Amino acid sequence: MSGQDMNGQDFGPKRCGLVGGGVIGAGWAARFVLNGRDAVLYDPSPDARARAEAVLGMARAAWAGLLPGALPPEGRLHIAATLEEALEGADFVQESLPEIQTLKCDVLERIDALLPAAVPIASSTSGLLPTRLQARLRHPERFVVGHPFNPVYLLPLVEICGGARTSEDTKARVAAFYRAIGMQVLHVRKEVDGFIADRLLEALWREGLWLIEEGVATTAELDDAIRYGAGLRWSFMGTFLTYRLAGGDAGMRHFLAQFGPALQLPWTRLVAPELTDALIDRIAGQSDEQAGGMTVRALERLRDEALVKVIRALATVGPQGYAAGATLNRFAARRADDAQGGQPGADGIPASWHGVVPPEWIDYNGHMTEHRYLQVFGEATDHILDAIGAGPDHVAAGQSFYTVETHLRHLGQALCGMAIMVRTRVLDADGKRLHLFHELTAAGDDAPLATAEQMLIHVDTARARSAPIPQAVAGAIAALRTAHSALPVPEGAGRAIAMPRRS
Numbered sequence: 001m002s003g004q005d006m007n008g009q010d011f012g013p014k015r016c017g018l019v020g021g022g023v024i025g026a027g028w029a030a031r032f033v034l035n036g037r038d039a040v041l042y043d044p045s046p047d048a049r050a051r052a053e054a055v056l057g058m059a060r061a062a063w064a065g066l067l068p069g070a071l072p073p074e075g076r077l078h079i080a081a082t083l084e085e086a087l088e089g090a091d092f093v094q095e096s097l098p099e100i101q102t103l104k105c106d107v108l109e110r111i112d113a114l115l116p117a118a119v120p121i122a123s124s125t126s127g128l129l130p131t132r133l134q135a136r137l138r139h140p141e142r143f144v145v146g147h148p149f150n151p152v153y154l155l156p157l158v159e160i161c162g163g164a165r166t167s168e169d170t171k172a173r174v175a176a177f178y179r180a181i182g183m184q185v186l187h188v189r190k191e192v193d194g195f196i197a198d199r200l201l202e203a204l205w206r207e208g209l210w211l212i213e214e215g216v217a218t219t220a221e222l223d224d225a226i227r228y229g230a231g232l233r234w235s236f237m238g239t240f241l242t243y244r245l246a247g248g249d250a251g252m253r254h255f256l257a258q259f260g261p262a263l264q265l266p267w268t269r270l271v272a273p274e275l276t277d278a279l280i281d282r283i284a285g286q287s288d289e290q291a292g293g294m295t296v297r298a299l300e301r302l303r304d305e306a307l308v309k310v311i312r313a314l315a316t317v318g319p320q321g322y323a324a325g326a327t328l329n330r331f332a333a334r335r336a337d338d339a340q341g342g343q344p345g346a347d348g349i350p351a352s353w354h355g356v357v358p359p360e361w362i363d364y365n366g367h368m369t370e371h372r373y374l375q376v377f378g379e380a381t382d383h384i385l386d387a388i389g390a391g392p393d394h395v396a397a398g399q400s401f402y403t404v405e406t407h408l409r410h411l412g413q414a415l416c417g418m419a420i421m422v423r424t425r426v427l428d429a430d431g432k433r434l435h436l437f438h439e440l441t442a443a444g445d446d447a448p449l450a451t452a453e454q455m456l457i458h459v460d461t462a463r464a465r466s467a468p469i470p471q472a473v474a475g476a477i478a479a480l481r482t483a484h485s486a487l488p489v490p491e492g493a494g495r496a497i498a499m500p501r502r503s
C-alpha cells in the first residue's frame with residue numbers, strides 16, 4: 001500500500017520514526033506495525049517499551065475482530081535508545097511529545113536537522129498551531145499536523161492541518177499515507193487553535209466541568225446524558241445531519257427557526273471553572289466511583305470491543321457501509337488488491353474472482369455463510385464464460401451456458417474482512433458440456449478454503465434445449481483445457497457425498 005504525492009509519485013513509508021511513545025505515540029506505533037510498517041520509537045521513559053508492547057497487543061486483538069485475516073504481515077516494533085537511532089533511515093516521522101509548545105519546538109528543530117529534506121514530519125498536537133511549531137525548521141514545508149484520536153489504532157479520524165509554510169505536496173503525501181493505513185482524513189482548511197474536532201470536544205468538556213462545579217450533575221450522569229442519546233447517533237451522523245432530521249420534513253431551516261432563539265438565552269456557559277484542588281478532588285472522586293473498580297486496562301478493552309462492534313456494524317449499513325463503516329470497507333478493498341487478490345497462485349492460474357468478505361456475508365457461526373460461496377463460485381464461472389467468449393454478447397445472441405450440477409466442499413473458513421480469491425480450471429469439455437473446478441483460497445495462500453465442481457451445458461436459450469458449443473468458444477475452451485491439463489488433477493475432483501466407510 002502506498003500513498004501518492006501531488007505528482008502521482010508513490011509515497012509508502014516503510015520505516016516510521018516515532019518521537020514520544022505515550023498514549024498517542026504507542027497507538028501510532030501499533031497502527032503502523034499492523035499495516036506492515038516498521039515503527040522505531042524513541043521515548044526516554046523507562047516504561048516506553050512495556051507500554052508500546054501492551055498497546056500493540058491490544059491493537060492486535062482489536063484488528064483481529066475488525067478485519068480478521070485481512071492485514072499484511074506485521075512490521076517490526078523497535079524501541080530506539082536515542083532520537084538519532086529512531087530517525088536513522090526513517091521515511092516518515094510522527095511526533096507525539098507532551099503538549100508543550102516549547103518542548104515540541106526544541107525537539108522538532110533537532111528532528112529537522114537530522115532528517116533528509118524529503119522526509120515528512122507530522123505532529124500529533126491536539127491544538128497547537130503548525131505555523132508556530134514549524135517556525136524554527138530549516139525545511140518547514142515538510143511539516144504538518146496529523147492529529148489523531150484515541151485509540152489511534154482503532155479510530156479512523158485524523159485531522160491534517162498545514163502551517164503557513166507547509167507545502168501542498170506534504171499535505172497530499174501524508175494524507176495518502178494515512179488513508180493507506182485505514183484512516184479517514186479531515187483537512188482543516190484554515191489554521192485555528194484546537195483544529196475542528198477538539199474545539200467541539202472542548203466545548204462539551206467545559207460545559208460538563210461547569211455542571212459538576214454547580215452540583216447539577218456528576219461525571220457518571222454527564223456521561224449517561226451522552227451515551228444513551230446523542231452519543232449513539234453521533235457515531236454515524238454528526239450534529240448537523242442529526243439536527244436536519246430534528247427539523248422534520250422542513251429540515252434545517254425549520255430547526256434553526258425553532259431552536260435558534262435559544263442561542264440568545266443562552267443555555268450554555270462554555271466557561272471552564274477554575275480547577276481548584278477541591279474541584280479536582282470532586283471530579284476525580286466521581287470518576288473513581290463511576291469506574292466501579294475497573295482498571296484502565298479493563299476499560300480500554302471494553303472500549304475497544306465496543307468500537308470494533310460499532311465500526312463493523314456501520315460497515316453493513318447501506319450498499320457501501322456508512323461513516324466509519326465505509327472507511328473500513330474502502331480500506332478492506334484496498335487490502336484485497338494489495339494482498340495480490342488478482343495475482344496467479346503457485347499453479348500459474350489467474351484469479352477468476354477476488355474480493356474481501358464483507359460483514360454481511362458472515363453467519364451466526366462467525367464465518368462466510370453457505371450461499372455466498374455459491375455466489376462467489378457462480379461469479380467466477382461468469383468470469384470464465386466471459387473469457388471464452390460466452391459472456392453477455394453470447395447470451396444476447398440467444399446462446400448461453402446453464403449450470404446443471406454443483407458440488408461444493410467447505411475445507412476451511414472464510415472470515416470477515418478476509419481477502420479471498422478463486423482460481424478456476426477447465427477439467428474437461430465436449431461438444432456441449434463444460435466441466436469446471438474452482439478453488440477458493442485466502443489471497444496469497446494456496447490452501448483451499450472451499451472448492452466447487454460444476455457441470456455446465458451449452459443451451460439455445462430460445463428453444464430451451466442443449467445446443468453445440470460454437471467453434472470459437474470451443475477453441476477458447478480447448479486452449480484453457482490444454483493449459484490446465486499439465487497440472488495434477490485437483491484433490492477432491494469427482495468426489496461424491498458419502499458417509500465414511502466403516503472398516
Ligand SMILES: NC(=O)C1=CN([C@@H]2O[C@H](COP(=O)(O)OP(=O)(O)OC[C@H]3O[C@@H](n4cnc5c(N)ncnc54)[C@H](O)[C@@H]3O)[C@@H](O)[C@H]2O)C=CC1
Pocket residue numbers: 019020021022023024025042043044045095096097098099100107124125126127147148149150
Ligand atoms: N491523549 C490524547 O487523548 C491525545 C493526545 N494527542 C496529542 O498527542 C501528543 C502526545 O500526547 P499523549 O500521548 O497523550 O501524552 P503522554 O504524556 O501519554 O506521552 C508523551 C510521551 O512523550 C515522552 N517524552 C517526553 N519528552 C520526550 C522527548 N524529549 N523525546 C521523546 N519522548 C519524550 C514522555 O516520556 C511520554 O511517554 C500531544 O501533543 C497531545 O496533544 C492527540 C490526540 C489525543
Ligand SMILES: C[N+](C)(C)CC(=O)CC(=O)[O-]
Pocket residue numbers: 126148149150198201
Ligand atoms: C483531550 N485531547 C485534547 C487530548 C483529545 C484529543 O486531542 C483527541 C481525542 O482523542 O479526543
